[in-house]
Amino acid sequence: MSDLPEDRRPAGRVLDARLHLLDRQILDVDGTPVCTVDDLEVHGLDGSDLPGGTQQAVITSLLSGAVLATRIFGGRPPASRWHRIRWTHVSDVGTTLRLGVRSEELDVTWQERWVRDHVIRRIPGGSHDPG
Amino acid sequence: MILGDLLDAPVSGPSGDRLGYVVDVRFVLDGPLDGLLASPRLHGLLVSPRTGTSFLGYERTGVRSPALLARYYAWRHRGTFLVRWEDVDSVAPGAVRLVDGYRRFSPALHGPV
């Protein structure tokens, strides 16, 4: 498709952020939807963010929540409002990202829990299987 | 840094000449082991002379049909190239600068993903 030289073939799987990671559904260990990948946090292995060939940078967390609004409308949310899912929890990357933990244990699902406890469970039948 | 800082940022060459925009960021799953998987290592930036609009994946994967759509998107993003992260000199908010003697690579993804 172009005359540019081919990049060396890397040892691991290649993931293009927009194509394979961003905006994908995240499922927990039971297959329950958790959230989507709204953004990614990237850091150098020594903790600094500087490029320049001195060190590798890796994805440390998936982000969700307020970063979605800023990706749509621009700007940057304060770091205190990032909801992180550590990369440690990711168990598989396919058309969805699978986690090795349960949705309950994650910070990012606090709204789901709040709505469940304050609204849905208070309506009769809310905790039962549909009949 | 978050990826939102990099995506769509303008890219300039060592002498300050505008080369295009970051349309995607390439990672490779060959970083140090982190939990169940290797951590994705930042491999490079995909730079397109034109900005905006989603790739819909056509540019880099083997998807060739429907042919009309595939050709249209490939044409829109002609001139896209990959630069390795080693060749990036600095990342300031809204500006990526490349080092002297940076190299351009083909943006194609290898084989089936």
Place this chain on the structure above:
Amino acid sequence: MKKVLGLALGILTAIGGFLDIGDLVTNAVVGSRFGLSLAWVVLVGVVGICLFAQMSGKVAAISGRATFEIIRERLGPRAGGANLAASFLINLLTLTAEVGGIALALQLASSVEPRLWIPVAGLAVWLVIWRTRFSIMENVTGLVGLTLIVFAVAVFLLGPDWSTLADQAFHPKVSAQEGQASYWYYAIALFGAAMTPYEVFFFSSGAVEEKWTVKDLSQSRMNVLVGFPLGGVLSVAIAACAAIVFLPKGIEVSSLSQIVLPVALAGGKLALAVVIVGIVAATFGAALETSLSSGYTLAQFMGWSWGKFRRPAHAARFHLSMIICLVIAVGVLMTSVNPVAVTEFSVVFSAVALPLTYLPILVVANDPEYMGERVNGRLTNGFALVYLVIIVVASVAAIPLMIVTGAGS
């Protein structure tokens, strides 16, 4: 035997589920003003919805991903979010029209004014969503909706001049009184009524709800390819009834009560009772589908837990958003807005928004990462591209035509 029954059930449900308030109103209005000269649009629309529903069902069955997850992923948050805003609003408009349709149909059965029925209808829709299993909900409304076949029976009982009807259908002419702009405006409205985006959201999410796999694909293909065209035949029958009874008298359809008169003329009180039951079932079924679709689109875009197969407590935000949508729909209707007018707007805006959902599905249906070896074949892609052009043209032309014709008046 069981397999045959399952197949028959699926097809019958697809026929009954095809019609909603948009099809009822638009076909009757068009029949009364243009006869059968727009019947070809129903054909185009039915082929389109078959193609589109089949593609989205296939993607959902193979990849397990429903339509709006794919839209978000392919278009990104900005374009995807704009798409969500448009689709969600049109869906809400359609939901409002359907709930209003239930109330109007109940008015015909009871003479109690629709404003009293609206909250009852809204509550009933919510209860079914809250408590009933997905398959029961879909099969019951679909099968009862099948009683709308009475429109087709009525056409025969009315004993029309078949050559006139055939002439209208096969040699479409635009009367000088109506004008080209109105003709094409209603062509787009009919197209939008046949190809409403919510049907696709519902169909693909339903495939996930019922845990379809590759094995279920042949069944789903039969449901779509047989059920939807037969639903299209009923659409044309509604238009034909109006064309036979109203067109010669210069009557313009503007209310649901008019739509049932040809059926009563043909079959008396029994047919009338059947058609009212059918309209209640069709609008009720569509109200369920649109409420669920509003939950599906929002939850899939945001990545929330969704689905009727889960307990409401396990899909809390999904259920809360549907409750809010129903409250809004009921609230809008209580302002005494005319549900028939809402319906007419909703079908046209459906046509406007169609490309936004169609394109991402087409792209993903060709992506081996999702589809493996079952990517679209050449024939499907050929058809799909022709429809892409039709859909884009209809979408672009809709709003200018709406302005020129004063929304068809």
Place this chain on the structure above:
Amino acid sequence: MLASRVIPALVALATVAGCAVGSSSTQADDARALTDPLQQASSAVATATIAVDLLGDDRVTPPVADTALVDQVAVLDEAAFAVTTLVPTDATTAGWQQDALAAVRDAQGSVVAARSWANDAGHGQQAVDDALDASAHRLDQLTTQLQDAS
């Protein structure tokens, strides 16, 4: 993406365009502006006639007939509104407007009478039918006259 911003504006525009019947300039324009509501009224009267006939033959239930008639009352209301809000160009068209208004009012009377009958409160079916026929005839005549003028 564009749609989400443009749609509300266009809905507003379309609504305005739909309401812009009021002001016109020539006699022919006035005639045309009056023909539309008259045809609407004719449609309402014809629907009412069907509903009355079906109820007389016991082919519809009273609630359906009643609903059909109420809906036509609403249509006639719209027609009357369109006629009353026209600003006539000269004395001739002002006369047309009065005629049209009288014809629509007459139609309203016939449909209201039909509804009373449908609810067992009015005169016999014959009287109701005759009144509807007369209204239909009057509307048709005026429509033809105005169509010739435009």
